[in-house]
Amino acid sequence: MNVLAFTVLTGIGATLVMDLWGLIRARLFGIPAADYGMVGRWLGHMRNGRFRHEAIARSAAVKGEQLIGWSAHYLTGIAYATLLTIFWGTGWISHPSIGPALIVGIGTVAAPFLLMQPGMGAGIAASRTPRPNVARFQSLLNHTVFGLGLYLTAWVIRLLLPV
Known part of the structure; x- marks a missing residue:
């Protein structure tokens, strides 16, 4: 398996793990799962030059916002998985370790804190x-x-497919 395929599968798998966690916590704790349609709305408004909203839920709907948001969510997961091979190289692919995966996972919280939440009206770090x-x-x-999903997915890929 080549590096690109491994990275794409790892990003998709880790994002899926995060989404499954969202469903579990919604069922067990009553915490609503993320609404990626609102991310799509935010991104959709950018094509008209609007990058910041007072409250994204009160902004006008954008055609295809669900598809835009969910696509962006999974593409972002793939982009974050790419950071593992950029910073830890192909050695991480051969021998995934939890440290780098958690560093990437936890480190990426900067994006919603500093970009998404302020842009959608929630302010810096909500x-x-x-x-x-x-x-x-x-x-x-x-x-x-x-981050745990990055690690677990990489191990599953490594066990199931030749890397």
């Missing part, structure tokens, strides 16, 4: 939400689960 610390913890937890 500062404009009703319970910012809860929102921050949930973001950190989700990205930690994503």
Whole structure:
């Protein structure tokens, strides 16, 4: 298997793990799963030069926002998986370890804190939400689960397919 295929599969798998976690926590704890349609709405408005919203849920809907948001979600997971091979090289593919996967997973929480949440009206690190610390913890937890997903997916790929 080549590096590109491994990276794409790892990113998709890790994102799927994070999404499954979202479904589990919704069922067990009543915490709503992320609405990637709102991400699609935010991204869709960018083509008209609008990058910031007071509250993305109150902004006009964008045609195809669900598809845009979910596609961006999985493409972002693939992009984050690419960081593993950029920084840890192909050696990580041969011998995945949890440290780098968690570093990438947890490190990527900077994107929602500094880009997505402010752009969608939630403020830097969810500062404009009703319970910012809860929102921050949930973001950190989700990205930690994503990091675990990177590690687990890489091991499954390594076990099932020749690398």
